[in-house]
Amino acid sequence: AEDTIKIGVLHSLSGTMAISETTLKDTVLMMVDDINKKGGLLGKKVEAVVVDPASNWPLFAEKARELLEKEKVAAVFGCWTSVSRKSVLPVFEQLNGMLFYPVQYEGEESSRNVFYTGAAPNQQAIPAVDYLMSKDGGEVKRWVLAGTDYVYPRTTNKILEAYLKSKGVKPEDIMINYTPFGHSDWQTIVADIKKFGSAGKKTAVVSTINGDANVPFYKELANLGVKADQIPVVAFSVGEEELAGIDTKNLIGHLAAWNYFQSVKSPENDAFIKQWQSFIKNPKRVTNDPMEATYIGFKMWTQAVQQAGTTNVDAVRQALYGQKVKNLTGGVAVMNTNHHLSKPVFIGEIQGNGQFQTVWKTKDVIKADAWSPFIPESAKLTADWTYPWVCGNCTEPKFK
Amino acid sequence: MHSLSHLFLNPGDRRFWAGFTALGVLFLLLVPALNLLLPADSALHVPNYMVTLIGKYLCYAILAMAMNLVWGYCGVLSLGHGAFFALGGYAIGMYMMRSIGARGVYGNADLPDFMVFLNWKELPWYWLGFDHFWFAALMVMAIPGALAFVFGWLAFRSRINGVYLSIVTQAMTYALMLAFFRNEMGFGGNNGLTDFKDILGFDLSQDATKMGLYLLTTLVLGATFLLVRFVTASKLGRVMMAVRDAESRVRFLGYSVTGVKLFAFTLSAVLAGIAGALYVPQVGIINPSEFSPANSIEIAIWVAVGGRGTLLGPVLGAFAVNGAKTWLTGAAPELWLFALGALFILVTLALPKGLVGLWAGLRARVTEKSND
Amino acid sequence: MRAFHLILALAALLLATPSARADDDFSTALRALNADSYADKIAAAEALAALGEGRAAPILDALADGRLYVTPDGAILIEQAGTYLEPLSQKIVTTDKAEAITVNNRLRGVARGAAGRLALFSPNAQARGAAVEAIMNSPSDEAADMVRAALAKESDATIKALMVTALASLDLSSDNAGHRLAAVTQLADSSDPSVRSQIQRLLETETDLQVRKVAEKTLGSIEFRVTLMGFVANLFQGLSLGSVLLLAAIGLAVTFGVMGVINMAHGEMIMLGAYTTFAVQQGFRAFLPADLIDLYLVAALPAAFLVTALVGMGLERGIIRFLYGRPLETMLATWGISLVLQQVVRQIFGASNMEVANPSWMTGGWDLAGGFTLTYNRVVIILFCLAVLGGLAALLRWSSFGLHMRAVTQNRPMASAMGIPTGRVDAMTFGLGSGIAGIAGVALSQIGNVSPNLGQGYIVDSFMVVVFGGVGSLWGTLVGAVSLGVVNKFLEPYAGAMLGKILVLVFIILFIQKRPRGLFALKGRSVES
Amino acid sequence: MLMVENINLYYGASHALRGVSLKAETGKVTCVLGRNGVGKTSLMRAIMGLQTIKNGVVQWENKDITTLSAYERARTGIGFVPQGREIFARLTVRENLETGFAPLKRADRTIPAEIFDLFPVLADMLHRRGGDLSGGQQQQLAIARALVTRPRLLILDEPTEGIQPSIIKDIGRVIRLLAENKIAAFGQMAIVLVEQYFDFAKELADCYAVMDRGEVILAGDIANMVETDVRKHLTV
Amino acid sequence: MTDDTLMDQPHGPGIAAPGTILYVDSVTVSFDGFRALNELSLVIEPGELRTIIGPNGAGKTTMMDVITGKTRPDQGDVLFDGHVDLTKMTEDQIANLGIGRKFQKPTVFEHLTVFENLELALKCKRDTLSTLLFRLSGEQQHRIDQVLGTVGLKDKPRMLAGALSHGQKQWLEIGMLLMQDQRLLLLDEPVAGMTDAETEATAELILDLHKDPHHSLVVVEHDMEFVRALGARVTVLHEGSVLAEGSLDAVQANAKVVEVYLGR
Numbered sequence A: 001a002e003d004t005i006k007i008g009v010l011h012s013l014s015g016t017m018a019i020s021e022t023t024l025k026d027t028v029l030m031m032v033d034d035i036n037k038k039g040g041l042l043g044k045k046v047e048a049v050v051v052d053p054a055s056n057w058p059l060f061a062e063k064a065r066e067l068l069e070k071e072k073v074a075a076v077f078g079c080w081t082s083v084s085r086k087s088v089l090p091v092f093e094q095l096n097g098m099l100f101y102p103v104q105y106e107g108e109e110s111s112r113n114v115f116y117t118g119a120a121p122n123q124q125a126i127p128a129v130d131y132l133m134s135k136d137g138g139e140v141k142r143w144v145l146a147g148t149d150y151v152y153p154r155t156t157n158k159i160l161e162a163y164l165k166s167k168g169v170k171p172e173d174i175m176i177n178y179t180p181f182g183h184s185d186w187q188t189i190v191a192d193i194k195k196f197g198s199a200g201k202k203t204a205v206v207s208t209i210n211g212d213a214n215v216p217f218y219k220e221l222a223n224l225g226v227k228a229d230q231i232p233v234v235a236f237s238v239g240e241e242e243l244a245g246i247d248t249k250n251l252i253g254h255l256a257a258w259n260y261f262q263s264v265k266s267p268e269n270d271a272f273i274k275q276w277q278s279f280i281k282n283p284k285r286v287t288n289d290p291m292e293a294t295y296i297g298f299k300m301w302t303q304a305v306q307q308a309g310t311t312n313v314d315a316v317r318q319a320l321y322g323q324k325v326k327n328l329t330g331g332v333a334v335m336n337t338n339h340h341l342s343k344p345v346f347i348g349e350i351q352g353n354g355q356f357q358t359v360w361k362t363k364d365v366i367k368a369d370a371w372s373p374f375i376p377e378s379a380k381l382t383a384d385w386t387y388p389w390v391c392g393n394c395t396e397p398k399f400k
Numbered sequence B: 001m002h003s004l005s006h007l008f009l010n011p012g013d014r015r016f017w018a019g020f021t022a023l024g025v026l027f028l029l030l031v032p033a034l035n036l037l038l039p040a041d042s043a044l045h046v047p048n049y050m051v052t053l054i055g056k057y058l059c060y061a062i063l064a065m066a067m068n069l070v071w072g073y074c075g076v077l078s079l080g081h082g083a084f085f086a087l088g089g090y091a092i093g094m095y096m097m098r099s100i101g102a103r104g105v106y107g108n109a110d111l112p113d114f115m116v117f118l119n120w121k122e123l124p125w126y127w128l129g130f131d132h133f134w135f136a137a138l139m140v141m142a143i144p145g146a147l148a149f150v151f152g153w154l155a156f157r158s159r160i161n162g163v164y165l166s167i168v169t170q171a172m173t174y175a176l177m178l179a180f181f182r183n184e185m186g187f188g189g190n191n192g193l194t195d196f197k198d199i200l201g202f203d204l205s206q207d208a209t210k211m212g213l214y215l216l217t218t219l220v221l222g223a224t225f226l227l228v229r230f231v232t233a234s235k236l237g238r239v240m241m242a243v244r245d246a247e248s249r250v251r252f253l254g255y256s257v258t259g260v261k262l263f264a265f266t267l268s269a270v271l272a273g274i275a276g277a278l279y280v281p282q283v284g285i286i287n288p289s290e291f292s293p294a295n296s297i298e299i300a301i302w303v304a305v306g307g308r309g310t311l312l313g314p315v316l317g318a319f320a321v322n323g324a325k326t327w328l329t330g331a332a333p334e335l336w337l338f339a340l341g342a343l344f345i346l347v348t349l350a351l352p353k354g355l356v357g358l359w360a361g362l363r364a365r366v367t368e369k370s371n372d
Numbered sequence C: 001m002r003a004f005h006l007i008l009a010l011a012a013l014l015l016a017t018p019s020a021r022a023d024d025d026f027s028t029a030l031r032a033l034n035a036d037s038y039a040d041k042i043a044a045a046e047a048l049a050a051l052g053e054g055r056a057a058p059i060l061d062a063l064a065d066g067r068l069y070v071t072p073d074g075a076i077l078i079e080q081a082g083t084y085l086e087p088l089s090q091k092i093v094t095t096d097k098a099e100a101i102t103v104n105n106r107l108r109g110v111a112r113g114a115a116g117r118l119a120l121f122s123p124n125a126q127a128r129g130a131a132v133e134a135i136m137n138s139p140s141d142e143a144a145d146m147v148r149a150a151l152a153k154e155s156d157a158t159i160k161a162l163m164v165t166a167l168a169s170l171d172l173s174s175d176n177a178g179h180r181l182a183a184v185t186q187l188a189d190s191s192d193p194s195v196r197s198q199i200q201r202l203l204e205t206e207t208d209l210q211v212r213k214v215a216e217k218t219l220g221s222i223e224f225r226v227t228l229m230g231f232v233a234n235l236f237q238g239l240s241l242g243s244v245l246l247l248a249a250i251g252l253a254v255t256f257g258v259m260g261v262i263n264m265a266h267g268e269m270i271m272l273g274a275y276t277t278f279a280v281q282q283g284f285r286a287f288l289p290a291d292l293i294d295l296y297l298v299a300a301l302p303a304a305f306l307v308t309a310l311v312g313m314g315l316e317r318g319i320i321r322f323l324y325g326r327p328l329e330t331m332l333a334t335w336g337i338s339l340v341l342q343q344v345v346r347q348i349f350g351a352s353n354m355e356v357a358n359p360s361w362m363t364g365g366w367d368l369a370g371g372f373t374l375t376y377n378r379v380v381i382i383l384f385c386l387a388v389l390g391g392l393a394a395l396l397r398w399s400s401f402g403l404h405m406r407a408v409t410q411n412r413p414m415a416s417a418m419g420i421p422t423g424r425v426d427a428m429t430f431g432l433g434s435g436i437a438g439i440a441g442v443a444l445s446q447i448g449n450v451s452p453n454l455g456q457g458y459i460v461d462s463f464m465v466v467v468f469g470g471v472g473s474l475w476g477t478l479v480g481a482v483s484l485g486v487v488n489k490f491l492e493p494y495a496g497a498m499l500g501k502i503l504v505l506v507f508i509i510l511f512i513q514k515r516p517r518g519l520f521a522l523k524g525r526s527v528e529s
Numbered sequence D: 001m002l003m004v005e006n007i008n009l010y011y012g013a014s015h016a017l018r019g020v021s022l023k024a025e026t027g028k029v030t031c032v033l034g035r036n037g038v039g040k041t042s043l044m045r046a047i048m049g050l051q052t053i054k055n056g057v058v059q060w061e062n063k064d065i066t067t068l069s070a071y072e073r074a075r076t077g078i079g080f081v082p083q084g085r086e087i088f089a090r091l092t093v094r095e096n097l098e099t100g101f102a103p104l105k106r107a108d109r110t111i112p113a114e115i116f117d118l119f120p121v122l123a124d125m126l127h128r129r130g131g132d133l134s135g136g137q138q139q140q141l142a143i144a145r146a147l148v149t150r151p152r153l154l155i156l157d158e159p160t161e162g163i164q165p166s167i168i169k170d171i172g173r174v175i176r177l178l179a180e181n182k183i184a185a186f187g188q189m190a191i192v193l194v195e196q197y198f199d200f201a202k203e204l205a206d207c208y209a210v211m212d213r214g215e216v217i218l219a220g221d222i223a224n225m226v227e228t229d230v231r232k233h234l235t236v
Numbered sequence E: 001m002t003d004d005t006l007m008d009q010p011h012g013p014g015i016a017a018p019g020t021i022l023y024v025d026s027v028t029v030s031f032d033g034f035r036a037l038n039e040l041s042l043v044i045e046p047g048e049l050r051t052i053i054g055p056n057g058a059g060k061t062t063m064m065d066v067i068t069g070k071t072r073p074d075q076g077d078v079l080f081d082g083h084v085d086l087t088k089m090t091e092d093q094i095a096n097l098g099i100g101r102k103f104q105k106p107t108v109f110e111h112l113t114v115f116e117n118l119e120l121a122l123k124c125k126r127d128t129l130s131t132l133l134f135r136l137s138g139e140q141q142h143r144i145d146q147v148l149g150t151v152g153l154k155d156k157p158r159m160l161a162g163a164l165s166h167g168q169k170q171w172l173e174i175g176m177l178l179m180q181d182q183r184l185l186l187l188d189e190p191v192a193g194m195t196d197a198e199t200e201a202t203a204e205l206i207l208d209l210h211k212d213p214h215h216s217l218v219v220v221e222h223d224m225e226f227v228r229a230l231g232a233r234v235t236v237l238h239e240g241s242v243l244a245e246g247s248l249d250a251v252q253a254n255a256k257v258v259e260v261y262l263g264r
């Protein structure tokens, strides 16, 4: 109807990604519900238009176009995998839409039409490695970089490799391994990791293993007796939601790095968890980092709309810069002009109850790098959508 | 039952041309006219996204016709046809990647972005030539065609048929999917090829370019229609059907079954490649998921839903299934799989000859009534 | 050396009754574990261990496992299966105020190391063995001295041998060339990859020619054994992967291999089996005593069989029976069924992964030589799948149901004319195939994720196995699955998981050129008719 | 006694059986004759329940079996030797024979030795797959398989097709003996025989029925048969 | 591929049997140890009509399988036209040499019409491209009509072959054989399931074909009257080898033949 503000929800509800993305769809719906209870936005009700791109990348583009052209939504909350984001990108740019992307990713992108509320590599990977090299982290000397073979792990590992080498790690102390999506037989690889770790130097695994492959990976770790105090595994794609599908009794102490943990105590987080569990009608449902990123993105958008007094994409975009939202874990997230956030980083150890226990956190928020300084070509680039730069990837400002 | 399908195998010329002309008018004139001439708020206006969407379906229709040629007429159930489609798509995608030139994010004129940030130093040899449209256009047909020819020659010569053939074709597309996933292959890994800017100098984000692609696709579908009709109405078409019925008996008549199948398979792969090449500029991305076995199975499903071994069936099937998908994923995002699944089950149970059979069945019933 | 004497003295104390003074020290050290910072906790743990009392070992173990709790008044408790034990008095305490003492990996490492060393003197032989291994994992001079002390007391021959090896490996870094020589000689029989890297490291710096020579020889013989064990490990992993493929495929060997239904919903039957396992597990957790939980898997087998067999029979009667003689249409219909089943499960259980825990008897493994671990769950699955296959083969071959099943699927009208109730046989056959897929789901839930997509992950492989083996041949399915598993696992170390998989597919494509009807194809006229 | 009354059968629009009636008494051999394509096989399949009829009644031993499915009919004691053999190609010869156990009580589940006297080649080939046999061997197997069920009504659709002369003679003899209840392993039988080979039929049959274009044109006792009338319907 | 190119193909070293159309020399075929053909030798001369009889399982069909390339012999030579080695060729190559076959169990293309079945059998170029561009000439149309009449399916050209009765399929197969107009015709039990009148008609048809010296025919049958009507030389196979050969009368008088085949 005329008197509603439509927003699009573009998360897969079927297919391989439904496992992760369904939760985010529900999170957006919860936020919409919440804002409508509080009287809506600009005096109008917010209406979520949910579609199912079914884990099918071209279908993402089709659905994005449908949301923007047919449904004329003011903003879209959606995508998980980078490829889905790449697939919708031209659509958002052509039609000047606005996408909030809530998942940690490889960086190397800054689109005028996308706001990235998940972590960039410097907000997750680098701090995690720093921690493991510290005394508390066990002074790791030898590294296994294991990932699913796609762009996020590849890029992250490339950044990490450059970073580790800059810290004096020798190439023979880095083992890199890629596996296909959904890889299920981890016997060989976990055995190799054990062997690699038996060289007498403290070894850790940095896992960018994604999605379905994680459960069998962790089960194999448990069964082959890879204990966290011998060879800790730190993961960037394993959160509370993933742990809910794994028996964590034998995984205690393995780590993850995120910008959010459910276990972090704060009034905001307690309220959020309560709200979520009652919305989803399941007192045991967990929360996770991409949910927080969705939450922050949604809040920022509503604040920006209120500030701009309109849902016009260009106006809202301007209003978004510098927008602040309290993190669920304390501190304040800020939207930067590179369309990425400043957020705190947490490192947590897996507990027997499927939660993470924070063992380290940043003192302050860290600003996301859209372009990694550890990739030579990328190091030259700047993303800044405000005057005088006004671009996502420039070597010099557009206006002088 | 059999005689019904038969009507459609050799449709009366008048009926064929009537249908062909009707489809031509619909897609070639009506859709563009309703898009361009009517004001946006008119009830009959066809919005831009709809044009793109229909353009996509038209590509699927070409693909389905290609599939039908081998499966419907020749009895070779390829569960790897998505591979040929994807290869055609990659070929044109490579051209479009090259034509980005220095406009990529890293401003590197020699390398596509995905190579730059993964530290490639130079363009791999197999990317050479893709700077030129005509080379790419040739490859769109040559690569799927050559793969189909070599693969088919090996398989048909060894007399792999039935499910064995289906499964090796599935293995083929699965292997290709995994291979294209590998970043070392130099095709952009999981993300594939994206960020296309233009094709032959036409800006892909322009509506006019989209309309042009749409019209081109329609013309190609028309040409495919005529070609498939020519082949299936020929004696070779009947030999193909004979191969479908009793392969070994055909040999005793002196026909080379290998030759017949190879012809159908290769021609079909070329058509699939062309469909892929038309598809990619319209959807803006090509990545390894197009190689996934499930995609290839779906192609077979469009054909089955529409009506296997008929000329029109695959087109109907591609439109019906994908149309239903588009509509339902928006209208009932949580329940659409029920609807789609039920559609497949119902079509099989109630319409063994597919949607085309429904039409033919109605006709037959009407004639029967009037005869009584 | 001072530490050595201290520890020796402390070790000697172990058997004596603790004095009151020691009790005080002990409880102070114990309470210190509840410190604020990890650094303080580490210090406390080290202090506690330094008291050298055997009773500290279970406390440190509990700390490492996250089972050490503290009450608001600072009392430290050990949690055991829901109850709390006061470590000093050894009394059971009930409280709901206790909170777990947080640990991080470093503290965990320290606690486990310390507990391990204390356990060297444990009365339990197994604990002593584990302690020696723990020490080998974090070698130090003090540790070597402790092992030497423990060795003097050790009576168990195997543990003695273990200790000697451990000592030798510790001695490798001794300053004394003689010790090093003795150590490398001693270690010639080892097949432990960590010993290998120790010797490799020794060789990097070793200057004594004699030691070098022996070390090189030792290294050679260790290398040989490690390579050999690597081969055995590959073989086992291949078998294990093969058994997974086989399990996934057996049901399909019935519905597709025997009945000719191109059953795209096969994967969803596996999935239903896995969800049934989950449901049974939740039932056990909710309604049965906690110590029965390990048995849930046993109960899940018949439950999963029943559920999936019933679903299968329903599908056969409702849909598939109308499609006999139209095998390609069965593909379309079962594809539809698979979409529906996935969505049904998504609606009921949600889209995310369900947690299915391994029972304790399927967790962990035997550490064999050469860094090769024989994991229990894999062994169980290998045996289980052979049993299922054997049972099915016997049923098909020797029961009249098996005969009817084969007759019906080969020529339905004629079978009917022979008096065989084809409808019932069809339903039961499809039910059997589905039921087997269901129990495969029980097993597969033990190694992979349980999600609505579970089935999709197995369907391509299953068809590949059945077809590669030769449609209609159970024996072929077995050999096909195992050979694909083994080929895959032997390729993987060289080619990587990704390329390995691609190569296996290429292998299948090429192999079928040679045998266009699969590995165990039927030959002769009977095939054509 | 088998009574087929006024049945009509259609293949789509084509009317294959037009009001056909047929009688076959126990203890007698009833022979159905007719040119190619007149509907003999269709009639046999209709009796067996393998082809649905539009209307009419099939009665066996005074029970209406029209609505029974094929396997239920088999269980009322009807054995069937189809045209084209229809051997279970991938079952062994023994297993093919054992499919005949289905309608039998557990105690009766044996293969009568008489079968191997009649078709000795089957005894040599028990473990060969049915589909691998030669045409004639398969035909012998088909007859044997039907006999395993100890039928009281035996339907034979061109059972001698492709069989060597000596065995045809044997089969003739056996059919006679079976009808006359002279083989111990089997009880009294009604036999319906479809045959093209006129002399063979004439020699064996007690009753006959001649079909043409989906109808029974002539029928009666063989004794009263006018051979020229019959032959007229057997030539084109 | 034309006949000429195939004729020029190389064949086994030094083997040649001039003046024969079919030369089968000590061919053995075994299945899992069972010898279906046991050093079978047989020679057919150009223009000859030969009948072959023998017990069920004697190897008659297997022999035809070997000649037409369906089964590869374990050993032995099979030469066509005196010099073309058939054992190395595929079924379609052999068919293109000029060997046609009617199967024991009628096999027609069930989803094609009677007319189309005959059209496919029509003698003409069989390579893929020619087939694609093929147009039925008036003469060919006429030929098909003629054969339709011969096999009694004149009123059924548009019927799907799958809907034919057993006997009608037999006739259609014979029709297809006629359409091919091959030099060597192999007929496996052509009159099985035919009425006596039809059997006679078939015999006439075969004798008619035999009149043309271009045709050589090998007929397998169990119907002795039919065999007599053909009046040709008879070969008796037994357990994979030739048991007897000669005129029908001579063969029928052979005690061994009576014992294993004809019966008393």
Ligand SMILES: Nc1ncnc2c1ncn2[C@@H]1O[C@H](COP(=O)(O)OP(=O)(O)OP(=O)(O)O)[C@@H](O)[C@H]1O
Residues within 6 Å of the ligand: D011, D012, D014, D016, D034, D035, D036, D037, D038, D039, D040, D041, D042, D043, D083, E162, E163, E164, E165, E166, E167, E168, E193
């Ligand atoms: N499945 C079918 N569909 C359509 N028509 C059929 C079908 N089966 C048989 N017919 C037709 O029905 C008629 C009778 O066929 P049927 O097989 O009963 O003949 P028949 O008397 O047994 O002949 P034959 O002596 O050749 O075996 C034939 O004209 C045939 O074409």
Ligand SMILES: Nc1ncnc2c1ncn2[C@@H]1O[C@H](COP(=O)(O)OP(=O)(O)OP(=O)(O)O)[C@@H](O)[C@H]1O
Residues within 6 Å of the ligand: C523, C524, C525, C526, D128, D132, D133, D134, D135, D136, D137, D162, E031, E032, E034, E035, E036, E054, E055, E056, E057, E058, E059, E060, E061, E062, E063, E104
């Ligand atoms: N694949 C096979 N496996 C085992 N035995 C076989 C196979 N193929 C044929 N045979 C056997 O070979 C023998 C010869 O069979 P063939 O079909 O040539 O006989 P035939 O002379 O044509 O008999 P008929 O007169 O019954 O048609 C038979 O005994 C048959 O059982």
Ligand SMILES: NC(N)=O
Residues within 6 Å of the ligand: A080, A081, A082, A083, A103, A104, A105, A106, A152, A237
């Ligand atoms: N962006 C990711 N995690 O794919």
Ligand SMILES: [Mg+2]
Residues within 6 Å of the ligand: D040, D041, D042, D083, D157, E165, E166, E167
């Ligand atoms: Mg008949």
Ligand SMILES: [Mg+2]
Residues within 6 Å of the ligand: D134, D135, D136, E060, E061, E062, E104, E188
């Ligand atoms: Mg034969």
